[in-house]
Amino acid sequence: MIRAYTITSGKGGVGKTTLTVNLGVSLALLGRKTVILDADIGMANMALILGMDDIPVTLHEVLAGKGDIEDAIYDGPGGVKVVPSGISLQGFQQADPDKLRDVMHKLVDKCEYLLIDAPSGISKEGVVPLSVADEVILVVNPELASMADALKTKILCEVMGGRVYGAILNRAGLEHTEIRSQSVEDVLGVRVIDVVPEDANVRRAAAYKSPCVLKYPQTDASRVFKRIAAQISGIEYRDTGSEQKTESFVDRLARSVFR
Ligand SMILES: Nc1ncnc2c1ncn2[C@@H]1O[C@H](COP(=O)(O)OP(=O)(O)OP(=O)(O)O)[C@@H](O)[C@H]1O
Numbered sequence: 001m002i003r004a005y006t007i008t009s010g011k012g013g014v015g016k017t018t019l020t021v022n023l024g025v026s027l028a029l030l031g032r033k034t035v036i037l038d039a040d041i042g043m044a045n046m047a048l049i050l051g052m053d054d055i056p057v058t059l060h061e062v063l064a065g066k067g068d069i070e071d072a073i074y075d076g077p078g079g080v081k082v083v084p085s086g087i088s089l090q091g092f093q094q095a096d097p098d099k100l101r102d103v104m105h106k107l108v109d110k111c112e113y114l115l116i117d118a119p120s121g122i123s124k125e126g127v128v129p130l131s132v133a134d135e136v137i138l139v140v141n142p143e144l145a146s147m148a149d150a151l152k153t154k155i156l157c158e159v160m161g162g163r164v165y166g167a168i169l170n171r172a173g174l175e176h177t178e179i180r181s182q183s184v185e186d187v188l189g190v191r192v193i194d195v196v197p198e199d200a201n202v203r204r205a206a207a208y209k210s211p212c213v214l215k216y217p218q219t220d221a222s223r224v225f226k227r228i229a230a231q232i233s234g235i236e237y238r239d240t241g242s243e244q245k246t247e248s249f250v251d252r253l254a255r256s257v258f259r
């Protein structure tokens, strides 16, 4: 049975697309049939980030009733399937976000996991993915504005009948703030699924138009992306990298107390 996750935030630029792509590829590498869908139909950039040029049919055409979803599913890196959105303003204007529900119904028998990259803000095209997914993942950065906006999105999600799976604290360490998992859990009232560190290799990989988990599989952020994917798919995470750190009981205890 398919599980659909909407990856959303509230505030823009916090790492939704980065997470969608890297989690999607990580799930695919675990052998899970996974589709990542760019529902940020106004400011789409998943295709750009993945270096997927020259795409004849995108989600824009499908939502405009001019194309079929089967023709908008493309092979992405690491075995993940990608439904990109177009980048033209005209395409955005013609796309009907309400059709996203039909799109999802048609994707049901095509994959085990569907990850939906939602737009930031609380526009109509942002609201639909909150209600259609099984679970919603809130992405936050360690800064107050990001947490405040995520809280609004969480409330909106609940009003829409959506269910929040948890939050991911991304770019931890970036702002030199003291905001940690516990503060995120206190403010948002949801559990923190995991903490992705600020990692320059994430941006470096993006510059190569390659997912970080493929370009730099052993970098700190990639190992967390893979850990989250394992958690989502119910697999025990094994860190097999050369930089593997064996965590002692005392380390684990300290991590759970201080994070
Ligand atoms: N853990 C990280 N470490 C370092 N840089 C990161 C990390 N996560 C994301 N970034 C960088 O932050 C920027 C924004 O990321 P991304 O585009 O994924 O955010 P977004 O939430 O999808 O933005 P938008 O709201 O505009 O769609 C990108 O340059 C990305 O490479």
Ligand SMILES: [Mg+2]
Pocket (backbone or CB within 6 Å): 016, 017, 018, 040, 045, 117
């Ligand atoms: Mg994005």
